[in-house]
Amino acid sequence: MRKPNLSPLQLALQKAALPGVWSRGVSLAKDGTFYLEAVSAAEILLRYHKPPVSPKITLWPEEADWHCDCGDRNDPCVHSIASFLAYRDDKTKKPDAPSLKGGVALQLEYRFFPQAGYLYFDRFLVGGKKPERLHNSSLVSLVGGMQTGRTEGPAPIAGKEDFAVDHVLGGSYQNPLDRYTLTRLLAALQGCPRVLYGDEPVEISAQTVTPQAKVSDEANGVRLDWHADGSVSQLFKNGAALCGRTLKAVREPALTSKERASFRLYSPGEFHEFASEILPSLESKLVIHVNTKRLPKVAHHEPRIVLHLQAENGRRLSAYAQLFYGRPSVAEVQGEKLVPIDDAVIPERDPATEEKLRKKLHLELQLQVGRQSVFEDESALLFVSKVKEWECTGNGLSAFTVQGDLSPDFNWDQNDFRLSFHLPDSAGAVDPAKVLDAWKENRSFVPLDGGGWAALPHDWLLKYADRVEALLSARGESAEAQSLPSYLVPDLAQLCEEEGVAVPERIKALCARLLGIEALPRAPLPSDLKASLRPYQRKGVEWLLFLREAGMGALLADDMGLGKTLQSIACIQGRTLIVCPTSVLQSWADQIAEFRPSLKVTMYHGGGRLLGDGVVLTSYGILRIDQDKLASEHWDMVILDETQVIKNPESQIARAAHRLKGNFRVALSGTPVENRLDDLWSQFQFLNPGLLWKRSEFLQRFGEAMKSGNPRKIEKLRSRIRPFLLRRKKTDVAPELPPRTEVVLHCDLSEEETAVYRSILVSSRQEVLEKLDAGSSVFAALEMLLRLRQACCHPSLVPGSGVEAAFGSAKLMLLMESLEESLDLGHRALIFSQWTSLLDLVELRLKEKSITFSRLDGSTRNRDQVVSAFQKDDGPQTMLLSLKAGGVGITLTAADHIYILDPWWNPAAEDQAADRAHRIGQQNPVFIHRLVARSSVEDKILQLQKRKRSLADAVLSQADAAAELTKDDLLLLLKDL
Numbered sequence: 001m002r003k004p005n006l007s008p009l010q011l012a013l014q015k016a017a018l019p020g021v022w023s024r025g026v027s028l029a030k031d032g033t034f035y036l037e038a039v040s041a042a043e044i045l046l047r048y049h050k051p052p053v054s055p056k057i058t059l060w061p062e063e064a065d066w067h068c069d070c071g072d073r074n075d076p077c078v079h080s081i082a083s084f085l086a087y088r089d090d091k092t093k094k095p096d097a098p099s100l101k102g103g104v105a106l107q108l109e110y111r112f113f114p115q116a117g118y119l120y121f122d123r124f125l126v127g128g129k130k131p132e133r134l135h136n137s138s139l140v141s142l143v144g145g146m147q148t149g150r151t152e153g154p155a156p157i158a159g160k161e162d163f164a165v166d167h168v169l170g171g172s173y174q175n176p177l178d179r180y181t182l183t184r185l186l187a188a189l190q191g192c193p194r195v196l197y198g199d200e201p202v203e204i205s206a207q208t209v210t211p212q213a214k215v216s217d218e219a220n221g222v223r224l225d226w227h228a229d230g231s232v233s234q235l236f237k238n239g240a241a242l243c244g245r246t247l248k249a250v251r252e253p254a255l256t257s258k259e260r261a262s263f264r265l266y267s268p269g270e271f272h273e274f275a276s277e278i279l280p281s282l283e284s285k286l287v288i289h290v291n292t293k294r295l296p297k298v299a300h301h302e303p304r305i306v307l308h309l310q311a312e313n314g315r316r317l318s319a320y321a322q323l324f325y326g327r328p329s330v331a332e333v334q335g336e337k338l339v340p341i342d343d344a345v346i347p348e349r350d351p352a353t354e355e356k357l358r359k360k361l362h363l364e365l366q367l368q369v370g371r372q373s374v375f376e377d378e379s380a381l382l383f384v385s386k387v388k389e390w391e392c393t394g395n396g397l398s399a400f401t402v403q404g405d406l407s408p409d410f411n412w413d414q415n416d417f418r419l420s421f422h423l424p425d426s427a428g429a430v431d432p433a434k435v436l437d438a439w440k441e442n443r444s445f446v447p448l449d450g451g452g453w454a455a456l457p458h459d460w461l462l463k464y465a466d467r468v469e470a471l472l473s474a475r476g477e478s479a480e481a482q483s484l485p486s487y488l489v490p491d492l493a494q495l496c497e498e499e500g501v502a503v504p505e506r507i508k509a510l511c512a513r514l515l516g517i518e519a520l521p522r523a524p525l526p527s528d529l530k531a532s533l534r535p536y537q538r539k540g541v542e543w544l545l546f547l548r549e550a551g552m553g554a555l556l557a558d559d560m561g562l563g564k565t566l567q568s569i570a571c572i573q574g575r576t577l578i579v580c581p582t583s584v585l586q587s588w589a590d591q592i593a594e595f596r597p598s599l600k601v602t603m604y605h606g607g608g609r610l611l612g613d614g615v616v617l618t619s620y621g622i623l624r625i626d627q628d629k630l631a632s633e634h635w636d637m638v639i640l641d642e643t644q645v646i647k648n649p650e651s652q653i654a655r656a657a658h659r660l661k662g663n664f665r666v667a668l669s670g671t672p673v674e675n676r677l678d679d680l681w682s683q684f685q686f687l688n689p690g691l692l693w694k695r696s697e698f699l700q701r702f703g704e705a706m707k708s709g710n711p712r713k714i715e716k717l718r719s720r721i722r723p724f725l726l727r728r729k730k731t732d733v734a735p736e737l738p739p740r741t742e743v744v745l746h747c748d749l750s751e752e753e754t755a756v757y758r759s760i761l762v763s764s765r766q767e768v769l770e771k772l773d774a775g776s777s778v779f780a781a782l783e784m785l786l787r788l789r790q791a792c793c794h795p796s797l798v799p800g801s802g803v804e805a806a807f808g809s810a811k812l813m814l815l816m817e818s819l820e821e822s823l824d825l826g827h828r829a830l831i832f833s834q835w836t837s838l839l840d841l842v843e844l845r846l847k848e849k850s851i852t853f854s855r856l857d858g859s860t861r862n863r864d865q866v867v868s869a870f871q872k873d874d875g876p877q878t879m880l881l882s883l884k885a886g887g888v889g890i891t892l893t894a895a896d897h898i899y900i901l902d903p904w905w906n907p908a909a910e911d912q913a914a915d916r917a918h919r920i921g922q923q924n925p926v927f928i929h930r931l932v933a934r935s936s937v938e939d940k941i942l943q944l945q946k947r948k949r950s951l952a953d954a955v956l957s958q959a960d961a962a963a964e965l966t967k968d969d970l971l972l973l974l975k976d977l
Contacts, residue, residue, distance in 0.1 A: 004041055004061040006088055012064040013076050013084060021074050025081025034086040035093050035157060038193050045193065046083040046092060051155035052143040053163060057083040069160050106156035108139070110165070110189060111196045112247060118176035119236035119247075121185065123165070125156055126194075138171030139163060164188040179239035183249045186240065197247065208251040209241040213263070213282065214289040221267045222274070222292050224282075253285045271295055276331075276338055277349040301326035301347035303333070305357050305369070307387060309396025315447075317380035317396050321361055323354060323369045334370065365390070378443045381453050402445060405455045406430060408464075410499050416475070416484045417492055419468060423454055430454065435461075436469045467495055474690030486551035487688040487724065490514055510550060514723035520546045528598040529570055533563075536733035540567040543726050544666065548573075548637075553665035553687025555643070557672045557727040559825075562925075564668045565641070569595050574636030575613060577660065581642050582619040586934075587744055588641070589617060620645050620653050627656035638662035640686065643669040647679035649695060657686050671821065672725070680721070688724060738896075738925035740918045744942065745818060746934045747810040749792070756795040756803065757936065760787045785937060792933035793838050793902050805841055811931050815899060816845055818929060819878070822897045823851065827924075829878045829897040832913045838901060839880045846878060857882040870894055883913065892916040896924035901931050903941045 014022065033049040037056075044059040055070040057079050066080045086092050106127040113120050124131040134142070139162060143155050168184045177185065189195055189204045196202060214227035228235070234242040239250045259282060266274045275295045282288055304327065308320045323333040325347035331340045338349055361367050365386055375383045384400040406421040409429075421430040430446055438446045439461045445453045471492060475484045484492060490511045493503045512518040523545040525533070533541065540556060540563075547554040548571060558564050569592055580588055585605060592601050592615060602612030605619055609626075611633065623630060638660050640646065646654035665687050673679045681699075684692050692698045702717050704710075749757060764784045790797035794809040815831070822829055833839050836857050846853045854866050854876045870879050871894045879892065883904070895917045904910055910928070918926040932938040 004044075006061055006084075008064040009059060009061045009066070009084065010088070013066065013081055017076050017081055018074060021076070021078055022081055024078045025076075026085060028078055028082035029085035029089070029091065032082055032086070033093065034083050034091065036087065044087060046087060047157050047159065048079050048083060049157050052140075052158065054157045054159050055079045056159045056161075059084060059087070106154065107194060108134070108156060108158060108162045108165075109194045109196065110192065111198075112202065113198055114234065114236065115176070117237045119182065119238060119240045119242075120175045121173070121177055121182075122175075127156075136172040139166035141171070161188060161192050176238050179252070182238050182240055186247060186249045195247075197242065197245070200245070202242075203246045205243075205246045205248045207248055209235075209243070209248045210251050210287060211253060212287040212289065214291060215279070215295075216291045217294060218265060221265055221270070222294055223265045224263050224274075224278075224288075226263065227289055255282075255285060259285075268294070272340055272343075272346055273338065276346045277351075280348050281351075296343070296346045298346050298348050301330055301345075303347075303350055303353050303357060304391065305361055307365075307367075307390050307392045309384070309387070309392050309394040311394075311396050311399030315377055315380075317375045317383065317400060318372055319365075319367060319375065319383065319396070320372045321365075321367045321369050323357065377447060378438070378445050378453075381445050401453070402455050403448065403452045406435065406446070406457050408457055408460050410496070410501060412492075412496055412501050412503065417471065417496075419472075421454075421457070423448075432468070432472060436465060436472065439465050440469070464495065464498075467491060470690065470693050471495075473694065485688065485690065487553065487691055490723065513546065514550075516722075525570060526572075526596065528596055530597060531566055531570075531595045533566070533570070534733070536728055537563050537567050540564075540726060540728075541570045544568065544571045547724065548664040551663070552724060553667070553684075555667045555669070555672060555683060555687060555721075555725045557669055557725055559670055559727075559729045562728060562733060564670075565591050566595055568639050568666050568668060571664075571666070572596065572599060572615060572637060574663075576615045576637040576639065577630065577633070577635045577662070578615060578617050578639045578641065579620055579623050579657070580617070580640075581645065582621060582746075582748070584641065584746070585617055585619060586746060623656050624653045627652075627659060631656070631659035631661065633661070635660070635662040637664045637666065639666045639668065640683075641668045643667040643683045643686070644671055644679060646682050646686065649682040649685065654682050654686075658682075658689070660686070671825070672727075684721065684724070691724070692720065738918075738922060740914065740926045740928065742928045742930070744930050744932055745814055746932055747814040748934050749810050749936070752803070752807070753791065753795055753809060756798060756801050757788060757791040760784065760791055760798065788937045789902055789941075790835070792936050792938050793833075793835075794841055796841070797835060797837055805844065809841075811901065811933060812841060812845060814931060815842065815901065816849065819851075819897075819899065820849065823877055827897045828875075828895040829899060830892055830895045830913075830917060831878060831880050831899045831901065832883060833880075833901040834883050834904065835902070836882050839882065842880060842901070846880075851878060852876040853878040853880055855880040858884060867892065881913070881916075893922040896922065896926050898926065898928045899931065900928065903930055903932060903938050 017025070028048075035047045035049060036044075037047055038045040042060065042062060044061065046057045046059070048055050048057065055068050057066065057068045059066050059080075066076055066084070068077050068079045068083075070077055070079055072078070083092075106125045109124045109126045109131070111122045111124065113122075123134045125134060126132075139158060143158060144150075165185060165188045168181060168188050173181070186204050187206070190206055192204065193201075195204055209229060209232060212227040212229055213224060215222055215224050217223075229241075231243050232241045233244060235250070236242075239252065241248050241250050259278075262278050262282065271294065275298050279288065279290075279295075280298070303323060303325050306322050306324055306329075308322065310318045310320075312318065325331045325333075325338070326345075330342050330345045331338050331347050333339075333354060338347070340346060358369055361369065365383070367373055380396075381400045381402070384397060387397075404423045407424060409418075409420045409422060411418045419432045421432060421435050430448060435446055435456060438444075439456060443456070444458070445455055448454055471484060471488055474488050489507060493507050493511050496503050509518065513520055520539075520542050523542045525538075525541065540558065544554050544556065544567060556564050556567060558567075565588065578588060582605075585603065589601055589603060592599055600612065600614030602610075602614065602616045603618075604611060604616050605622055609618075609622070611629075618626075618630070640657060646657045648654055649658075667683050667687055669683070672683060681692050681695055685695075693701070702713055764780075764787075768781045768784050787798055791801075793811050794805075794807065795801045795803035796805050796807060819829055819831075831839070831842060833842070836859075839855065839857065843853065843855065854870050856863060856866050856879060860866060866879075869875055870892060873894075875894055879895065898914050898917060900910055900913065910930075914926065914928045930942070932942060
């Protein structure tokens with residue numbers, strides 16, 4: 001064959017090649033071995049022998065183009081230039097020509113042959129004396145062995161396609177090849193010139209053979225069967241086909257098991273399904289020859305959803321979705337079947353679009369095809385608002401329409417308000433409660449009383465709904481039955497101002513005083529008040545009387561010891577119920593007798609209790625027991641002392657307190673909030689029900705804010721309760737040398753303690769009295785009094801009682817309760833006792849509670865260091881002191897609370913103990929707490945202190961006390977025990 005014109009190719013190579021690459025190509029053409037594998041007028045195929053992988057170079061002279069599969073980034077590469085020059089200069093060899101080393105070049109040859117319906121395969125090394133079969137050998141191992149000398153003979157000419165085939169085979173193979181391996185093998189051999197079928201060359205094509213099917217008539221219907229491709233000479237079972245002199249892979253159609261089962265005979269009753277569903281599905285995967293005219297005509301029609309909406313009684317809506325083909329409809333999808341409406345026309349089934357429509361129906365309307373859904377009231381209205389873009393039939397659209405937007409009408413009426421919602425240009429109105437209920441349920445529409453629907457005034461409700469709902473809730477279910485509580489009038493006034501509704505001047509003045517903008521009027525004090533009020537106490541009374549006049553409850557939350565009891569007593573005008581802890585019942589009675597002696601006091605406590613006129617004193621325990629009776633009374637004034645007792649709104653005591661009825665309600669507490677917001681809500685629910693909304697709403701509004709510290713929310717709560725809460729700290733109202741306040745804390749002895757106390761009394765009292773009457777020494781009486789006082793503090797102090805130190809005495813429990821409250825408020829305390837053994841017991845309790853303390857008694861050697869450490873800002877929270885060691889000569893102004901565990905005969909000794917803190921340098925009011933066992937010798941000691949102060953010396957030394965105490969004094973103590 002005459003060589004083609006190489007000049008255009010040469011010029012193109014020279015122009016494109018880098019100088020250095022061209023030079024290396026010239027050298028390689030002289031020294032390298034190039035084999036000519038195939039040549040034609042259009043294409044020249046060469047191989048550069050370079051083990052292990054010999055690059056394949058293709059030259060296209062007419063197109064002046066080239067390609068080398070070496071992968072070099074230079075284009076043209078060295079191989080392209082060298083192979084061209086070798087061919088031009090006739091230096092190429094035939095594959096079977098002798099090599100430079102005297103042998104011949106070996107090449108891989110691939111042979112296919114048929115056997116038992118399968119296509120078999122072999123590969124050989126050719127070029128030597130006899131072809132050598134490579135069946136279980138790896139080309140990689142073979143080439144590597146020849147290069148290293150482990151295997152004799154020259155390395156074969158192996159290109160990338162040869163190694164690709166080796167990779168597919170995995171070094172070895174077993175005939176017949178499976179479909180997957182054969183398909184990959186044919187792909188690797190594409191373009192390889194050394195492939196034979198039998199003894200003849202064969203081409204490997206990238207095209208695949210697709211199986212075909214046919215539909216043909218039979219006596220009882222039509223049959224779907226496989227059909228052979230006319231271009232196929234032979235079809236092999238393992239996925240290959242011989243088409244003339246070309247081998248092709250057979251593409252296995254991705255048929256489902258259902259589609260494979262569809263190759264069968266179809267009766268006339270199945271023609272619709274076969275023509276509209278089965279055939280279209282198969283035609284997307286196979287070539288199908290239809291050789292019948294029996295099947296109905298299949299036309300393209302779009303599937304669509306139609307909604308049938310039917311209104312029932314104006315409040316119910318049924319919705320039924322159907323899936324049709326065509327417009328007008330030619331078929332309906334029912335379940336999985338396509339049911340024709342017109343037998344003459346069959347739509348081609350489109351499952352993908354059907355599924356898309358079903359998903360859209362579910363996502364947008366939450367409906368399913370062929371299943372009825374029912375909606376009521378606003379849910380029906382909202383549903384109808386969503387179907388505007390859908391095709392609908394029935395009367396549902398016209399029945400569920402919005403007639404317009406509601407408008408609010410808000411008016412002031414005396415101390416109340418009138419609110420209504422109506423449609424524009426309509427006399428009809430909607431109940432405000434229905435509107436607010438709809439708003440709280442996140443609905444957008446409300447049914448009209450006369451039928452139809454209206455849209456809520458969203459912007460107005462967003463701004464005012466919470467406040468209006470609170471006003472309506474506080475007023476009661478029926479506006480005619482109840483009026484708005486006076487404590488919510490400020491809320492109403494603010495709402496009216498924002499809405500542009502005029503507010504009466506008297507209401508404006510009331511709000512200004514409540515908010516502290518204007519000063520409170522000076523109120524006259526009761527004429528029978530026997531007390532000189534401090535300035536802040538006078539202001540507290542005026543504040544209470546102002547709220548009383550306004551009909552609003554008050555929470556007096558002054559710091560402990562600022563006279564909350566006195567201020568509330570000064571406000572008593574009519575029949576009053578006072579509820580307090582049992583421990584302070586007597587204290588209340590004493591203070592009323594001292595400050596308002598003209599008031600009649602009834603102690604509603606104990607057995608045989610009867611309600612009286614005037615002031616009725618009772619405990620929280622009695623309130624819980626007799627709540628029905630106490631709630632049935634209407635009081636002029638109700639005072640709850642220490643209202644943290646009702647902090648849990650679920651407790652029986654809190655519920656009982658909320659039931660009490662009174663014109664004026666007062667709560668007294670130094671710690672209105674202890675742990676949770678419920679503490680505050682429950683107290684205000686007693687004072688001003690509804691001011692802080694319902695409990696769940698209150699916690700929803702402010703619960704998270706208190707945890708996260710949201711300042712805006714917290715300030716909103718403060719402003720809400722500020723008009724009804726007065727809180728002053730001792731440091732704010734008494735900047736001069738702080739006052740000294742004395743408090744008696746009563747405790748009730750337990751049964752075990754009472755038993756020890758009574759045993760001492762019964763065993764000794766009569767004998768002691770007889771000895772005193774006979775003129776004997778008073779030492780026996782003093783001994784008995786000492787044991788009784790020890791029993792009042794802790795039975796283990798009494799010799800021979802058998803009670804252990806861990807026993808929880810009533811007095812120590814009361815001490816720890818009051819002490820922890822003081823420490824929580826930032827105070828520090830001194831704890832005094834005559835007995836160091838009692839201080840030992842207190843020390844154990846302090847350690848259990850992790851309360852820091854120091855101690856000063858007769859055994860203390862470093863008194864100055866102990867005092868100095870306590871006086872520091874970061875000193876211990878408490879100090880334990882005995883009378884002799886700590887009663888005189890030291891300054892302990894770091895503490896402002898003093899606890900006296902056992903009353904002493906001589907009040908002067910108590911004064912000296914209190915003066916350790918109440919002296920120059922003290923910045924805080926000082927509180928002296930005397931812990932006294934109720935109805936015991938300690939109560940008698942307090943009475944005796946008023947009559948004969950020198951009696952207190954008996955606690956220091958029995959001998960000294962005996963010298964000062966008279967027989968009459970001791971008889972007075974012992975006779976009524």
